[in-house]
Amino acid sequence: LSLKDMLEARFLMKLSRIALALLAVESSAAQLGTSAQYQAHLNISQVLFKLSQGQHDRLFLAEGLLEPLIGVVRAHAQEPTACELLTYAVGVLKNVTNDEDNRKCSAEAGAVAVLFGLMAAEHLTGSAGG
Numbered sequence: 001l002s003l004k005d006m007l008e009a010r011f012l013m014k015l016s017r018i019a020l021a022l023l024a025v026e027s028s029a030a031q032l033g034t035s036a037q038y039q040a041h042l043n044i045s046q047v048l049f050k051l052s053q054g055q056h057d058r059l060f061l062a063e064g065l066l067e068p069l070i071g072v073v074r075a076h077a078q079e080p081t082a083c084e085l086l087t088y089a090v091g092v093l094k095n096v097t098n099d100e101d102n103r104k105c106s107a108e109a110g111a112v113a114v115l116f117g118l119m120a121a122e123h124l125t126g127s128a129g130g
Contacts, residue, residue, distance in 0.1 A: 045088035052095035
C-alpha cells in the first residue's frame with residue numbers, strides 16, 4: 001500500500017465522518033429531506049465499501065466511522081426501499097470486522113442488535129410472512 005493510497009483513504013474517511021455527522025444533525029436532515037439524506041448516505045456507504053475492500057480496516061476505527069455507520073443502518077432499517085444502501089453499509093461492517101478491535105467497537109456500539117433486527121421476517125424479500 002503506497003503512502004498516496006493511505007493518505008487518500010484517510011482523507012476520504014475523514015470527509016465521510018464529517019458528512020455523516022452533519023447528516024445526523026436534525027436541522028440539516030430536515031432541510032435536506034428524506035430523499036437527499038438517503039442519497040447522501042448511499043454515496044458515502046459506496047465510497048466506504050470500496051475502501052473496506054482494501055487494507056484500511058484499522059483506519060475505520062481510527063477515523064471514528066464505525067458508530068456513525070451503524071447509525072446509518074439503524075436509521076434506514078425500517079425503510080423497505082433502502083435495500084441498496086443497507087447492502088453497502090452492512091457490507092462495510094462485514095468487511096472491516098475482520099479486525100478484532102473493529103469487532104469489539106462494533107459490538108459495543110450495538111451492531112449485533114441492529115443487524116439481527118434486519119433479519120426480521122418483514123425485512124426479508126420473498127419471506128413467507130411478507
